[in-house]
Amino acid sequence: MAGVGIRISSPITERPKVACMPLARSKHWLSPYDQMGPQNSSIKVFLSQSAYCRIVMHAGSEMDDEVGGALIGLWCMDRDTEEQFIVVQHMLPAHHTRQGSVYLTFTQDTLVGFHEELEKNFAGKRIVGWYHTHPKMGIFLSHYDTFLHNNFFPEPWQVALVVEPHKSLGGFFVRDLDGGLSPTRYSGFYEMNGNLGREMVEWNNLQATEDDEMEGG
Ligand SMILES: [Zn+2]
Numbered sequence: 001m002a003g004v005g006i007r008i009s010s011p012i013t014e015r016p017k018v019a020c021m022p023l024a025r026s027k028h029w030l031s032p033y034d035q036m037g038p039q040n041s042s043i044k045v046f047l048s049q050s051a052y053c054r055i056v057m058h059a060g061s062e063m064d065d066e067v068g069g070a071l072i073g074l075w076c077m078d079r080d081t082e083e084q085f086i087v088v089q090h091m092l093p094a095h096h097t098r099q100g101s102v103y104l105t106f107t108q109d110t111l112v113g114f115h116e117e118l119e120k121n122f123a124g125k126r127i128v129g130w131y132h133t134h135p136k137m138g139i140f141l142s143h144y145d146t147f148l149h150n151n152f153f154p155e156p157w158q159v160a161l162v163v164e165p166h167k168s169l170g171g172f173f174v175r176d177l178d179g180g181l182s183p184t185r186y187s188g189f190y191e192m193n194g195n196l197g198r199e200m201v202e203w204n205n206l207q208a209t210e211d212d213e214m215e216g217g
Contacts, residue, residue, distance in 0.1 A: 058091070069092050072128065074125065134163070
């Protein structure tokens with residue numbers, strides 16, 4: 001075919017990886033909002049047990065100051081249903097942050113650091129979102145958190161996780177289908193391999209579903 005134009009080198013962010021949604025082995029944890037009815041959300045969040053443990057350890061390492069970092073993993077689309085989901089496999093603690101008991105902020109250098117580490121240690125993975133702690137506060141996004149999320153994590157499938165280390169609470173903020181983001185309504189997630197008999201999630205504000213999925217072959 002004639003007329004093939006110059007192709008601008010495109011970032012890897014264009015298409016999700018086609019995969020099978022790992023529902024059968026995962027335990028579904030619901031937030032109080034999830035229990036009120038489904039969110040108009042486009043993205044399901046799957047969290048590996050190792051990433052969960054690392055996030056909890058980092059969150060508990062500073063009980064007064066906020067800490068945070070990047071969520072690393074995959075952006076996927078189920079090959080049958082074409083539903084989109086992300087898989088959080090790793091985390092990267094943030095450096096170059098301005099930390100204080102009231103808020104944590106990422107700087108441009110933080111983002112540069114994430115991308116450098118991603119290229120070096122997690123080739124082919126993406127930054128699927130970020131996490132930070134709210135010691136002695138609740139699970140919500142402040143105005144500033146929303147600003148950071150929209151500026152540094154603008155993709156529709158990028159999520160924000162907030163963790164409260166004292167009461168052991170956690171929740172994901174996921175954009176809805178229109179791109180809107182509620183600062184109060186948070187979601188639970190799917191704990192990968194949590195249905196295989198050793199669940200690890202201990203966040204007190206989340207509740208596991210009763211209707212266990214059938215374990216596939
Ligand atoms: Zn915050």
